[in-house]
Amino acid sequence: MLERLNEALDHIEAHIRRRIEATELARIAATSEYHFRRMFSALAGMPLSEYIRRRRLTVAGAEVLAGDRTLLDIAVRYGYGSGEAFARAFRAVHGVGPGEARRYGAPLHAQPRMSFRLVVEGSSSMRYRIVEKEQFHVVGKKARVPLVHEGVNPAIAEFIRSIGQDTTERIAALSDQQPEGVVAVCDDLDPSRAEGTELDYYHAVVTRADAPDDDLDTLVVPPGTWAVFENSGPFPEALQILWRDVFTQWFPSNPYQSRPGPEILRTRLSENGNQADAALWIPVERVAVSD
Structure with a gap:
């Protein structure tokens, strides 16, 4: 690759x-x-x-x-x-x-020519599994927010704070399949993935049901294959490192490629909010491997 x-x-x-x-x-x-x-x-x-x-x-x-x-x-x-x-x-x-x-003769900024190479460290392994899912719905509250590559996303943090406890409990009660509980769902990202471009962010659950109330948003996700990656570590740094490692390490060495679709993150924070256990769901499709 x-x-x-x-x-x-x-x-x-x-x-x-x-x-x-x-x-x-x-x-x-x-x-x-x-x-x-x-x-x-x-x-x-x-x-x-x-x-x-x-x-x-x-x-x-x-x-x-x-x-x-x-x-x-x-x-x-x-x-x-x-x-x-x-x-x-x-x-x-x-x-x-x-x-x-x-x-x-002003000094100019040069962009060096890039080349990619694989650095094999062997210090850690990635926990992943492949899951086939039937059509499901993402149901919850949606906001259009800017993409932030590092650190806490202020727009997302403010959006979640604006959702009332009663609404959060109504959303959580709809969860009926994996990933379980309230999850973060990112969809409709700009193809460039540039810092500051916008995306749809859902504070939602994965469910078979439609939204039961008019004040909730629904995203219909068609059947497909998902790669599920798990890790634990400091929040939010470990989550952002996980996403990076999926694309820089896992994809180049496995017979899969990403496909259009929402990315789903299930996060469970420690009591002090500094650590997190996470599962990242990425839509994938298998690619043919040449002999």
Whole structure:
């Protein structure tokens, strides 16, 4: 898998001045576009589109400083429709406009070319199981919140605090299958997984029933395969590390890829709220393994 991901990175470099389609990169990596974007974001620490933009403007920056072409020529050469659009993108990455950089020799920010490699530590194992589930409903309260990669998500914390105890108890009573109890469900995430992009967050349960009350929200989840990962540790750091390890360690070494669908997290906190036992449910599909 990592070898194919690196071939996709080579394709980016070979076509850095052209429009690069995620579908083509996914084809080279022999996976779905959905899974490729997820894998790239987890491994690189940034969305695919952001990496391509930074690499393109890193290479363009060298041409700006060289002074062999006009700024408009460089803008067109790297796919920008106007000098103004190029200048805006250039400033967003380098902190100065291309004209200033050329006139004053301003220092620029370079995005190094990436390559992925597997680091084998062998210090821990991942607890997981594969579960087949029939159609079910996620029933509870929903909010649209920004994505936060590290630490507590303030918008989610405030949303949960706003839900009354009576409502929480009504929701909890609807739980009738695994994962049991009130869970956190994330759905409709931006494909880039960039910090600050929005997602639907449900404080809800997994159930066969529809929402019995008009004030509750329902998400219908079709039948499918789920990979369930478990861990324990400091809250919320251990949960965020678990998600990262699923995509950087488990997927590259197992014959599965992620598929569209909600991610479900069941968390049980310690009395002081500093530790948590967690189970993360990720929708997956098996991929063919070549002989």
